[in-house]
Amino acid sequence: MADHPLVCVVDDDESIRESLPPLLRELGYAAAAFSSAEEFLAANQIAGTKCLILDIAMPQMSGPELQTELKARRYDIPVIFITANGGASLNGLIEQGAIACLLKPFTDEALLKALKTALS
Amino acid sequence: MALECDLLSIIDGIPGLVAILTPAGKLEAVNSQFSEFCRLSLEALRNWTVNGTVHPNDIARIGPVFAHSTSTGAPYEYEYQLRRFDGVYRWFQVRGNPIRASGGDITQWIVLHTDIDERKRLEDRRWRANEQLALAQRLSATGSFTTDLIADEHVWSDELYRICGLEPGAKVTLQRFRDIVHNEDLSTFDAVVERSIGGHDADFEFRIVTPRGGLKHLHAAARLSDNAEGRPIFMGAVQDITERKVAENALRKSEHYARSMVDGIPGMIVVLSADGGVEYANAQTLEYFGKTVEEMNQWRLNDVCHPEDLARAIELFGRSMETGETFDYECRSRRHDGVYLWHRTIALPFRDPNGTITRWYNLLVDIDKRKRAEEAFAASEAELRRAYNSFRDAQRLSKTASFITDLLSDDHNWSDEAFRIFEFEPGSKVTVERIRALVHPDDLLSFNDVIQQGGRGADVDFFFRIITTSGALKHIRGIAHVIELVEGRPMFVGALSDVTESKLIEEALKASEALLAEGQRLTSSGTLRWRIADDDITWSNQLYHIFGFGPGTAISLERIGSRVHPDDVPMLYDMVGRARSGAPDFEYEHRLLMPDRSIKYLHLVGHRSEDAEGRLEYIGAVQDVTKSKLADEALNQARSELAHVARVLTLSALTASIAHEVNQPLAGIVTNSNVILRMLAANPANVEGASAAAQRTLRDASRASDVIARLRSMFTRKEPSIECFDLNEAAREVMALSLSSLQRNGVIVETELADNLPSVDGDRVQLQQVILNLIVNASDAMIGITDRQKRLAVRTERCADEDVRLSVEDSGVGLNPETTSRLFEAFYTTKTSGMGIGLAISRSIVESHHGRLWAVPKDNGPGAVFSFSIPTRARPSA
Numbered sequence: 001m002a003d004h005p006l007v008c009v010v011d012d013d014e015s016i017r018e019s020l021p022p023l024l025r026e027l028g029y030a031a032a033a034f035s036s037a038e039e040f041l042a043a044n045q046i047a048g049t050k051c052l053i054l055d056i057a058m059p060q061m062s063g064p065e066l067q068t069e070l071k072a073r074r075y076d077i078p079v080i081f082i083t084a085n086g087g088a089s090l091n092g093l094i095e096q097g098a099i100a101c102l103l104k105p106f107t108d109e110a111l112l113k114a115l116k117t118a119l120s
Numbered sequence: 121m122a123l124e125c126d127l128l129s130i131i132d133g134i135p136g137l138v139a140i141l142t143p144a145g146k147l148e149a150v151n152s153q154f155s156e157f158c159r160l161s162l163e164a165l166r167n168w169t170v171n172g173t174v175h176p177n178d179i180a181r182i183g184p185v186f187a188h189s190t191s192t193g194a195p196y197e198y199e200y201q202l203r204r205f206d207g208v209y210r211w212f213q214v215r216g217n218p219i220r221a222s223g224g225d226i227t228q229w230i231v232l233h234t235d236i237d238e239r240k241r242l243e244d245r246r247w248r249a250n251e252q253l254a255l256a257q258r259l260s261a262t263g264s265f266t267t268d269l270i271a272d273e274h275v276w277s278d279e280l281y282r283i284c285g286l287e288p289g290a291k292v293t294l295q296r297f298r299d300i301v302h303n304e305d306l307s308t309f310d311a312v313v314e315r316s317i318g319g320h321d322a323d324f325e326f327r328i329v330t331p332r333g334g335l336k337h338l339h340a341a342a343r344l345s346d347n348a349e350g351r352p353i354f355m356g357a358v359q360d361i362t363e364r365k366v367a368e369n370a371l372r373k374s375e376h377y378a379r380s381m382v383d384g385i386p387g388m389i390v391v392l393s394a395d396g397g398v399e400y401a402n403a404q405t406l407e408y409f410g411k412t413v414e415e416m417n418q419w420r421l422n423d424v425c426h427p428e429d430l431a432r433a434i435e436l437f438g439r440s441m442e443t444g445e446t447f448d449y450e451c452r453s454r455r456h457d458g459v460y461l462w463h464r465t466i467a468l469p470f471r472d473p474n475g476t477i478t479r480w481y482n483l484l485v486d487i488d489k490r491k492r493a494e495e496a497f498a499a500s501e502a503e504l505r506r507a508y509n510s511f512r513d514a515q516r517l518s519k520t521a522s523f524i525t526d527l528l529s530d531d532h533n534w535s536d537e538a539f540r541i542f543e544f545e546p547g548s549k550v551t552v553e554r555i556r557a558l559v560h561p562d563d564l565l566s567f568n569d570v571i572q573q574g575g576r577g578a579d580v581d582f583f584f585r586i587i588t589t590s591g592a593l594k595h596i597r598g599i600a601h602v603i604e605l606v607e608g609r610p611m612f613v614g615a616l617s618d619v620t621e622s623k624l625i626e627e628a629l630k631a632s633e634a635l636l637a638e639g640q641r642l643t644s645s646g647t648l649r650w651r652i653a654d655d656d657i658t659w660s661n662q663l664y665h666i667f668g669f670g671p672g673t674a675i676s677l678e679r680i681g682s683r684v685h686p687d688d689v690p691m692l693y694d695m696v697g698r699a700r701s702g703a704p705d706f707e708y709e710h711r712l713l714m715p716d717r718s719i720k721y722l723h724l725v726g727h728r729s730e731d732a733e734g735r736l737e738y739i740g741a742v743q744d745v746t747k748s749k750l751a752d753e754a755l756n757q758a759r760s761e762l763a764h765v766a767r768v769l770t771l772s773a774l775t776a777s778i779a780h781e782v783n784q785p786l787a788g789i790v791t792n793s794n795v796i797l798r799m800l801a802a803n804p805a806n807v808e809g810a811s812a813a814a815q816r817t818l819r820d821a822s823r824a825s826d827v828i829a830r831l832r833s834m835f836t837r838k839e840p841s842i843e844c845f846d847l848n849e850a851a852r853e854v855m856a857l858s859l860s861s862l863q864r865n866g867v868i869v870e871t872e873l874a875d876n877l878p879s880v881d882g883d884r885v886q887l888q889q890v891i892l893n894l895i896v897n898a899s900d901a902m903i904g905i906t907d908r909q910k911r912l913a914v915r916t917e918r919c920a921d922e923d924v925r926l927s928v929e930d931s932g933v934g935l936n937p938e939t940t941s942r943l944f945e946a947f948y949t950t951k952t953s954g955m956g957i958g959l960a961i962s963r964s965i966v967e968s969h970h971g972r973l974w975a976v977p978k979d980n981g982p983g984a985v986f987s988f989s990i991p992t993r994a995r996p997s998a
Contacts, residue, residue, distance in 0.1 A: 015788025015820045022813060023791055026798040084783035104787030108794040 005050035005119055009033040010040045010066065011082070012058045016104075020053065027112055037061035041069070049077050051118040056083040056093075056101075064093060078118035082106065130400075133481035134389060135446075135466040137202075137212065137233035143226040145190040154233070155364035156339070159205030162363055175201035175209050182214075193218050193226055199236065211240040215387070232387050234485050263358040267342065269294065269317050270351045283338070283360050285330030302327035302335070308473070319344055319352045325361065337365035388484035390416070392467070394477050396437060405484065410456025426452035426460050437467070444469050444477055450487060462491035521616040525600065527552070527574050528610070541596065541618045543588040560585035560593070577602055577610035583619075595623040645743040650726075652700055652736045666722070666744045668714055685711035685719065687866060690909055694868050695726075699738055704728050709745070721749035788820035845884045847924055848873040848916055854891045855914060862899055862912060870913040877916055877924055878992040882969045887990075890962040890973070894928040894986045897959070901932025901984065908981070919989055923971070927987040934982045935975060943975060966990065 007029045009020045014035075021031035029051075034040040036058060052070075054063035061069070067079050081093050081101045090101035100114035131138055137154035141147055147166045150158075158165060158173060168174050174182070178200035189196040196216045201209040212233040218226040263280040267273070274292040281288040284300060294313065301309045305326035312322045322342040329335055342356030388405040392398055398417040401409075409416060409424060419425060425433050429451035440447035447467035452460035463484045469477040521538030525531070532550040539546040542558065552571060559567045563584035570582040581599045588594060600614030646663025650656070657675040664671045667683055677696060684692050688710040695708055705727050712720040726740040795813040799806035855871060862869055880887075895912070902910040913929045935943075943959055959973075966973040971990030978985055 013784045013788075015785050015816070015823065016791070018816055019788045019791035019795060019813070019820075022795045022809065023798070026795060026802075082787075084780045084787065104783045105790035106787065107790070108798075 004028065004030040006030045006032065006045065006048050007051045007053060007115065008040060008045065008049045009053045010035075010037055010058075010063070011053075011055035012036060013055065013084075016055065016082070023108060023111070024115075027108075027115070029115065037063070037066035037069070040066065046070070046073075046075055046077075049075075051099075051115060052077050052079045054079055054081050056081050057085060064096065067096070067098070080111075080114045080118060129470065130389065130391060130481065133468060133470050133479075134232075135468045135481065135483045136235070136387065136485075139231040139233070141216075141229035141231060143190070143218075143228070145186060145229065148228065150364070152361070152364050155361065156359070157202070157204055159359065173203050175203070177201070186216075189216060190229075199240075202233065210235060210237040212236060234387065234483075236490075239487075239490050263360070265342075265354075265356050265358065266345075267354045267356065268351065269313065269354070280358055283336070283358060284328060285332055285334065300328045300330060302329055316342060316352065316354060319347050319350075322354075322356070335362070336360055337362045388463070388482075390482040390484065392480040392482060394441070394479065396420070396441065396480070399479065408455055409453070423454050426454065428452075433465075440467065440469070440480075441477070444471075447480065447482075450491070453484065461486060461488040463487060523600075523612075523614050523616065525574075525612045525614065526610075527571070527612065538616055541594065541616060542586065543590055543592070555586075558586040558588060560587055574600060574610065574612060580612075580614075593620070594618050595620045645741055648738075648740045648742060650699070650738045650740065651731060652738070663742055666720070666742065667712065683712045683714070685713045687711070691868055695724075699726065699728075702728065702736060709749075719746070720744055721746045782824050785820040785824040789817050789824075792817040792820065842881055843884055844879050844881050846877065847880050847887075847926060848877050850884055850888050851891055851914055851916060851926060854888050854895065862895070865899055865903070865910070867899055867902060867910040867912050870911065872913065872915045874915075874917045877918060878922075880924060880969075880990055880992055882990065883965075886965045887969065890965050890988060891926065891928070893959070893962050894988075897986070898928050898930035898932065898984070901930050901934075903932075905932060911983075923989040923991050925987055925989040927985050929978055929983060929985045931978070931981060931983040935977050935984050962988075 007024050009017060009024075009031065011017055011020075011033070012035055017033040017035060021033050024031035032043075032045060034043065038061060040046070040052075052067075054066060056063040063079075063081055070077055079098045081090070081098050082104055083090070083101065084104040093101055099118045100110075102110055102114065132152045134151065134153070137157055138151040139147060139154055140149045147162060147168075150162070150165065160168075160173065164171060165173065169179050169183075182198050182200050185196050185198050188194070195218065197214065199211060199213050202212050203209050213236045214231060214233055216229050216231040219228045219230055221227050263283050264277045265280055266275040272294050274294075274297075276292055278288045281290070284297070286292070298306070298309065308324060309326055312324050316322050321344055322340065325337065325339045327335060327337055337360070339359040339361045340356060341358075342354040344352055345355045346353040388408055389400075389402040390398060390405055391400040398413055398419065401413055401416050405416070406412065411424070415422065416424065420430070420434055433449055433451050436449050437447055439445075446469075447465065450462060450464045453463045454460050464487045465482055465484050467480045467482040470479040470481060472478050521541055522535045523538055524533040530551050534550055536546055539548070542555070544550065544554075556564070556567065566582070567584050570580050570584075573580050579599070579601050583595070583597050586594050586596055595618070596616055597619045598614055598616040600612040602610050603613050644662070644666065646666055647660045648663055649658040655677060657677075659675055661671055664673070667680070669675070669679070673679075677692075681689060681692055691708060691710050695706060698706055705725070707726070708724045710722055710724070712722060714720060721744070723743045723745045724740055726738045729737055729739050731737045792813040796810040796817070799810040799813065851871075851873065855869065891914075895914070898912050902912070908931055911929075911931045913927075915927045915929070917925050917927075919925050963973045966988045969990045971988055973986070973988040975984055975986045977983070
């Protein structure tokens with residue numbers, strides 16, 4: 001399935017985990033969802049992941065911490081952050097190497113544009 | 121003349137002891153009274169200074185007086201004690217006068233002894249004598265006997281045997297005794313025995329010839345002691361008066377001699393006939409009265425005797441004439457110059473051999489001084505007793521010390537309390553000098569003044585400080601009252617008290633008054649007293665200063681009103697009305713508009729009180745808080761800005777929270793909607809997938825609404841802090857916080873908090889937020905009201921069903937019936953600012969306390985009443 005790159009979603013919110021993978025598949029990607037950073041790290045799919053869609057605020061390891069952890073493990077996976085908190089400072093995350101920060105709720109066009117950048 | 125030959129008997133009849141001395145002072149003769157008194161021979165009497173006849177204590181004193189007179193010829197006078205035959209000393213007043221021959225040489229001294237023993241006893245307050253004792257003593261004389269005439273049995277004392285020259289213990293019979301009686305006296309003796317057998321007492325003189333042939337003059341007295349069955353038993357005394365008789369006979373040698381003696385007696389002698397007419401008066405008497413014997417004879421009719429004493433004198437003398445008893449009466453006698461002096465008149469009857477009274481011999485002794493001393497003594501004693509009683513009471517009550525002081529002799533009788541105050545050893549000797557040594561140096565002058573004043577016999581009232589040996593400073597206050605025990609010698613009765621404590625309090629009070637005035641000046645505060653009944657208002661100086669009125673100008677409510685800022689005048693009237701209705705305390709802040717248009721802010725606290733007559737009055741303190749008010753204004757400004765910032769922050773925090781919780785399901789909804797659109801647009805359309813996505817969309821939408829519900833419940837889901845508290849107290853705290861803000865907005869606040877309100881269980885802070893919210897709303901509802909007073913009332917009361925209710929009533933815009941139901945919805949507001957969530961949150965708080973919150977229009981006039989009620993502890997929660 002080389003023409004269907006794997007996009008993984010990590011979010012503690014069930015609405016996102018359930019709604020985002022069907023959309024990604026409609027857009028021509030393979031998709032997998034995880035409810036926490038720890039669950040993602042435990043799964044055997046890091047190497048095959050072409051793009052990560054990460055929730056910023058999660059109960060245990062946060063999105064940016066997972067990004068740092070992956071860099072430490074020498075995985076260079078493009079990351080798209082999503083958040084429901086409009087007050088959060090997002091510019092810093094771009095500087096840290098994120099592809100984009102999307103505020104929930106976001107449009108499919110915004111998502112598609114970020115994915116194309118990540119996978120180009 | 122008959123009178124001349126009687127003079128000798130006059131001397132013997134004088135009821136006093138008379139001694140006649142040679143010019144050199146040697147005893148020459150004594151009268152019968154004298155020798156009867158001493159029963160000593162003339163020889164023995166001449167040695168009276170060494171044989172104890174004169175009391176040894178008196179010799180040293182009278183010796184010089186006596187010696188002086190014999191060398192100068194001056195009359196003398198002294199008092200001394202003379203020993204009676206029975207060994208008893210009696211006090212005599214002695215007056216010695218010289219008798220001079222025509223050439224002026226002294227021929228004799230005639231010395232009159234007047235018995236003053238009773239007076240002495242009185243003075244010494246050692247009255248013990250009584251008539252019976254005196255009689256018994258007299259009867260227990262050396263020569264005593266007991267006789268039964270019928271049985272002819274006689275018991276003699278040894279002395280009697282000696283007197284009669286008989287062998288002591290020898291058998292005595294009447295006949296044996298009669299054998300030695302002088303022949304010439306036998307008839308008298310027999311007559312006496314005859315009378316005695318009849319039971320009559322006897323008193324007679326007779327002569328005996330002792331077996332050795334000696335002639336003796338005897339004086340016998342017998343008293344009936346028992347007369348059982350007609351058998352009289354006599355007890356009696358027999359006295360050898362031989363020497364006296366010899367002396368008497370010697371005296372009789374010269375009529376002239378006797379007369380001069382009578383006239384020389386330093387006392388008044390009057391001889392009365394048996395019927396009381398004056399037969400003779402000596403020279404001193406006539407000189408004293410300034411009357412002739414004929415005039416003296418009219419003593420019952422004229423002014424010789426004081427009119428007040430005359431009737432009694434006549435009565436007593438009449439009785440003596442009947443009974444023959446000694447007449448002894450004290451009365452006032454008129455001196456030639458019209459002055460009445462007290463005299464004691466002693467009259468003894470003189471009887472002829474038949475026992476018939478023929479004359480009365482009177483001796484008038486001047487007792488005026490004694491009498492006056494007695495009166496003064498009695499008066500002062502009564503006064504002393506009164507004074508003592510009252511002082512003793514006072515002392516007990518006031519812990520005051522008392523004293524009796526004789527300043528002249530520096531003699532002080534102190535109560536124990538006085539010693540305690542001065543820290544002297546109790547009972548130690550007190551002197552003025554010793555007291556003076558403790559007196560504070562600054563008070564020495566006034567102390568000396570008091571002592572001087574007292575020395576002059578004036579009552580004194582003094583105050584001085586002392587420093588005791590222990591170093592304590594004491595304030596002593598006292599008074600002393602003169603009680604004149606002895607003429608010209610002031611004695612004081614007084615009281616002392618240690619007033620240190622009250623003095624210190626007084627000083628502290630003075631200091632605190634000064635401190636108060638200074639404090640008022642420094643704190644720009646004044647005080648006032650306002651008596652409601654007549655609107656009598658008293659101001660402190662500082663208050664005049666604050667109002668800018670001239671000190672002391674009359675203060676009325678109108679005058680105060682003229683200074684109060686026009687906007688605050690309603691508040692003034694409100695205060696006046698409340699005070700007149702007897703409100704316990706009130707507190708106001710209002711402004712003054714000064715003549716220079718400047719504004720002063722005053723803070724007034726009034727406290728209800730009563731004046732001395734029980735009239736309602738208020739004591740108030742007024743502080744000029746302009747400076748702090750201006751600072752407050754700035755602070756309030758800052759506070760309200762801060763409150764605004766805090767509200768914005770709270771709001772934004774709330775917004776972010778709401779946004780986060782809502783955006784999550786919204787993100788799901790948006791994403792699912794995109795999935796649906798794409799699945800339905802595919803060829804063929806993925807209806808099944810779209811349908812599943814639509815299901816998820818619905819679920820997310822309900823999730824979003826759940827978030828809102830959860831948000832609201834967050835207000836009540838906080839950890840409740842339940843405590844038992846007093847709703848009145850909680851309300852007062854809120855009032856205190858908001859009072860200044862309300863008053864700044866021109867709102868008049870009334871509180872009516874019910875007594876005995878039961879405690880409630882709940883979150884005190886949350887309920888206070890509710891109260892604060894209701895008050896702020898009420899205040900806001902009155903913004904812009906100009907046609908009526910802005911009134912806000914906070915009430916608490918107890919409801920029937922064990923609930924308590926708190927209401928906040930305003931006179932604001934009131935409620936719109938159409939919108940009342942929406943009042944408690946969140947975000948509903950009629951205000952131009954604010955979020956309108958206050959009432960919603962308030963209601964949720966009240967409901968979490970199992971209570972309810974509601975609003976009704978005000979009963980009378982425009983306005984609204986917001987109330988909540990919550991159950992008390994007593995009511996079990998549902």
